[in-house]
Each structure stands twice: as structure tokens, then as C-alpha cells.
Amino acid sequence: MTNWITRLNATNYNQQYDAIQIVSKNVAHSAKQLGFQELNITGYPNISNNADRRHHIREAVLGVVQPGDLVVVQFPMWTHLNFQSEFFDTIKGIESVRMVALIHDIPTWMFTKGEEEYDRENDFWLNQLKKFDLLIVANEKGAHKLQEDGVNVPMIQMQFWDYFYAGPRKEKQFKKKLYYVGGRDIIDTTYRAATPLYIYDRQVEKKVLESGSITWLGRRPSDEIVSVLDGGFGVVVTENLVEKSNMNFVYYNQFNNPTKLSMYLAAGLPVIVSSKTYHARLVKEYGIGLVVDDLNEIDTIFSSMTDQDYQKMIDNVRFWQEAVSEGFFIKRALLAMFRTLELGFRDDLLNK
Known part of the structure; x- marks a missing residue:
């Protein structure tokens, strides 16, 4: 069995300084220290209305995933919606593969001012999250909000992002x-x-x-x-x-x-x-x-x-x-994921 982690790569030089790229890189770095292998993706152009191209990209990225593997997806993938949905469905279609979302952001909440501005039952992003076997969420407050929005997938919290840094620091x-x-x-x-x-x-x-x-x-x-x-x-x-x-x-x-x-x-x-x-x-x-x-x-x-x-x-x-x-929080969350999925422990799960 192989454990996989997706990583979003910058499509141009300036993107490397964006928060999305920094976090994706740091998450993948922590996961690799625990033995994960990377599934590299990017913001693929010209795929929204090109089903064949989307299919070929999915084959190229996911062709290495075998029955019984574990795939952790950094969510959202920040690419076209139809590609993301098909990407998740392809993973779920591989025999005995478990799929976990490590959540960066919930776009539904980012682009609205409150619950009254979106349809919980039919919202694209909330329904995508329901496809996963486990969610690694930002924190307990975010988990309870997801549960209120009808996402009842088991959840583990991170609490903080990691920020790998080994350079000089000034005395404060x-x-x-x-x-x-x-x-x-x-x-x-x-x-x-x-x-x-x-x-x-x-x-x-x-x-x-x-x-x-x-x-x-x-x-x-x-x-x-x-x-x-x-x-x-x-x-x-x-x-x-x-x-x-x-x-x-x-x-x-x-x-x-x-x-x-x-x-x-x-x-x-x-x-x-x-x-x-x-x-x-x-x-x-x-x-x-x-x-x-x-x-x-x-x-x-x-x-x-x-x-x-x-x-x-x-x-x-x-x-x-x-x-x-040093990557404490991501590694802790991933280890809690293993305890839950592999050993059946439930003490790391967030309850309502």
C-alpha cells in the first residue's frame, strides 16, 4: 500500500509567494517525511470544456494509484470545478482506495457573508466534501460549521498550519x-x-x-x-x-x-x-x-x-x-488520520 499526497505547483514565478503555494509545499514536505509520495498537479489551462484533455490528465496523475492505497487530497485543488469533481470520482473508483481531504479553504464560506447566501443541500463544495472518507479540517470551529452545513464525514483538526523555516531570525x-x-x-x-x-x-x-x-x-x-x-x-x-x-x-x-x-x-x-x-x-x-x-x-x-x-x-x-x-501540526494531523483509519481509534475525531 502506498500513501499519496497531492501538491499544487505554481504555474508562474510570482505564484510561488502566494499563501496557497506555500501551504501546499509545506504540507507535502511534512507528508513526505512520513513516507508519502507526491501526486503533482497544477492549474491546468484549457480543460473546462475539453473532456478528453481532463481524462488524459487524470490518467497521467492518478495512473500510479493502486487498489488499497490511501490518497490525501489538498482541498480545494484550485482548478476547474469539473476537473476536481471528476478527479475525486476517479480516485473513489479505484478498488479499496481511501480518500482524505486535507482542507485549505471552503470556497462556499469565502465568497458569502453568511449561511443565508448559499443552499446547503445543493452547494457544490459541500457536496464534494461528502465524497471523502475523512476530513482533516482547519480547527474545531470550522468542523462544527461544516457539520451544521450537513457535512457529516468524520473530521480531525489541524489547529495551525506549519511554516517550515530554518533561516536566520532577529532577537525580538x-x-x-x-x-x-x-x-x-x-x-x-x-x-x-x-x-x-x-x-x-x-x-x-x-x-x-x-x-x-x-x-x-x-x-x-x-x-x-x-x-x-x-x-x-x-x-x-x-x-x-x-x-x-x-x-x-x-x-x-x-x-x-x-x-x-x-x-x-x-x-x-x-x-x-x-x-x-x-x-x-x-x-x-x-x-x-x-x-x-x-x-x-x-x-x-x-x-x-x-x-x-x-x-x-x-x-x-x-x-x-x-x-x-518543523512541521509539527501537519504531521500530527496525518498521524491522527492513520490512527483513525488504520487502527480504529476515535479519540482524535471531532464530535458535534
């Missing part, structure tokens, strides 16, 4: 400053605090920079950012920055595992999350950052924070830094 000092690493153009802001906010992003509108406290540092490779952060806090998600996107990330980020959260932790930086997110409880419980819904409160928060307070957070982050940098 208590500095009253914030960092935000984004992937979408920032078109507006309600941030008016005096604390400097440094933004790594491909584009920031001029009116955003007129706030006086915001500095745009451009887009940089994520490893480069990790190597230069020397203090302050990493902002994971905030309603104070308005991003150009047709995705509703303010709503969606309460259910997912943001890539930037793991990137900040890999850098050894305390984080700022909102109270709506799954990670708010962990940030509080383990003292690895702050829970702040409105960044305009940060001046007041920093006014009562001491060097000792900050250093304690830095010390608390060290374990998490080591864990995400």
Missing part, C-alpha cells in the same frame, strides 16, 4: 509597532492610532498611507520577512484594513487557519487576532499575543505594557515557533 525587542502581511490590495483603512503599522503587500492605495501611521514596505518573499522582524506584533486579521477582494475574509477568518499566523510564529513574533477567531482562545490561554478587535485601541494597550510583559510573550512563543517551523 519590545517595540510599539505592528506588522501586517497581506496578499490583496489594501484600498482603505479605519486605522487612526499613533502606533506605526507596517504593511507588506503588493499594493496599498495612497489614501491609506495618508493616515500617517501606516508605512508600506511592498511585497517581499515570506522567508525574507521572517528573517527581518525584530519586535512588535504580527496582525493576523483586522477589520481596520479594507482589502480589494470579492472574498469575505472578515467573516471567513473565524473558521480558517491563516497562513500569516504561522508565519509570524515561525519568526518568533507575538500575534494579534480578533475575538471571533478560533485562535483567540489559544492566544489568550498560552500567552502568545493579544486579542484585539479594533486596532485603534492599541495605543492604550501598549501604554500599560512593559518590557517584561513582552518578553514573557516572546518566551511563550518559542515552543510554537519550533513546532510550526
Whole structure:
């Protein structure tokens, strides 16, 4: 029996810095350390209305999968919908093959503002997830949301993405400053605090920079950012920055595992999350950052924070830094998958 993991490869040079590519690469890296073999895919062009081409690609990618194998699919595949659906059906059609979804995102939730905007029973993505034997989900909050949406497949949680990093890091000092690493153009802001906010992003509108406290540092490779952060806090998600996107990330980020959260932790930086997110409880419980819904409160928060307070957070982050940098969370989830599927243990499964 062979264990397989899909990996989404970039189709152009700039895509290698996208969160999707970083996470897909890191997941595959962790899986390979556990003995998995890769099934390499990409964003195939010209396949939407070409059934023969889709068939040949599926044959080329899945021809190595044998009866009794295990296939972990990084979901979604970010290619044409008909190709994804047929890809899953082809895997399920191989005798005794078990198929597991390791979920990056739920597009249904990303592009809507609430449950009233989609049909749970007929939604494409929710019905695709029902095809799998097991789901490795972002976290418990996301799992319960899936269960409410009628997806009753057994689920195991990851809690955090990993961010492999073995490069240099700077010592962290208590500095009253914030960092935000984004992937979408920032078109507006309600941030008016005096604390400097440094933004790594491909584009920031001029009116955003007129706030006086915001500095745009451009887009940089994520490893480069990790190597230069020397203090302050990493902002994971905030309603104070308005991003150009047709995705509703303010709503969606309460259910997912943001890539930037793991990137900040890999850098050894305390984080700022909102109270709506799954990670708010962990940030509080383990003292690895702050829970702040409105960044305009940060001046007041920093006014009562001491060097000792900050250093304690830095010390608390060290374990998490080591864990995400070495692939702890993905490997733990995959091992929990083996315990469930191979040995019949149920203690890792999330219940309603």
C-alpha cells in the first residue's frame, strides 16, 4: 500500500509567494517525511470544456494509484470545478482506495457573508466534501460549521498550519509597532492610532498611507520577512484594513487557519487576532499575543505594557515557533488520520 499526497505547483514565478503555494509545499514536505509520495498537479489551462484533455490528465496523475492505497487530497485543488469533481470520482473508483481531504479553504464560506447566501443541500463544495472518507479540517470551529452545513464525514483538526523555516531570525525587542502581511490590495483603512503599522503587500492605495501611521514596505518573499522582524506584533486579521477582494475574509477568518499566523510564529513574533477567531482562545490561554478587535485601541494597550510583559510573550512563543517551523501540526494531523483509519481509534475525531 502506498500513501499519496497531492501538491499544487505554481504555474508562474510570482505564484510561488502566494499563501496557497506555500501551504501546499509545506504540507507535502511534512507528508513526505512520513513516507508519502507526491501526486503533482497544477492549474491546468484549457480543460473546462475539453473532456478528453481532463481524462488524459487524470490518467497521467492518478495512473500510479493502486487498489488499497490511501490518497490525501489538498482541498480545494484550485482548478476547474469539473476537473476536481471528476478527479475525486476517479480516485473513489479505484478498488479499496481511501480518500482524505486535507482542507485549505471552503470556497462556499469565502465568497458569502453568511449561511443565508448559499443552499446547503445543493452547494457544490459541500457536496464534494461528502465524497471523502475523512476530513482533516482547519480547527474545531470550522468542523462544527461544516457539520451544521450537513457535512457529516468524520473530521480531525489541524489547529495551525506549519511554516517550515530554518533561516536566520532577529532577537525580538519590545517595540510599539505592528506588522501586517497581506496578499490583496489594501484600498482603505479605519486605522487612526499613533502606533506605526507596517504593511507588506503588493499594493496599498495612497489614501491609506495618508493616515500617517501606516508605512508600506511592498511585497517581499515570506522567508525574507521572517528573517527581518525584530519586535512588535504580527496582525493576523483586522477589520481596520479594507482589502480589494470579492472574498469575505472578515467573516471567513473565524473558521480558517491563516497562513500569516504561522508565519509570524515561525519568526518568533507575538500575534494579534480578533475575538471571533478560533485562535483567540489559544492566544489568550498560552500567552502568545493579544486579542484585539479594533486596532485603534492599541495605543492604550501598549501604554500599560512593559518590557517584561513582552518578553514573557516572546518566551511563550518559542515552543510554537519550533513546532510550526518543523512541521509539527501537519504531521500530527496525518498521524491522527492513520490512527483513525488504520487502527480504529476515535479519540482524535471531532464530535458535534
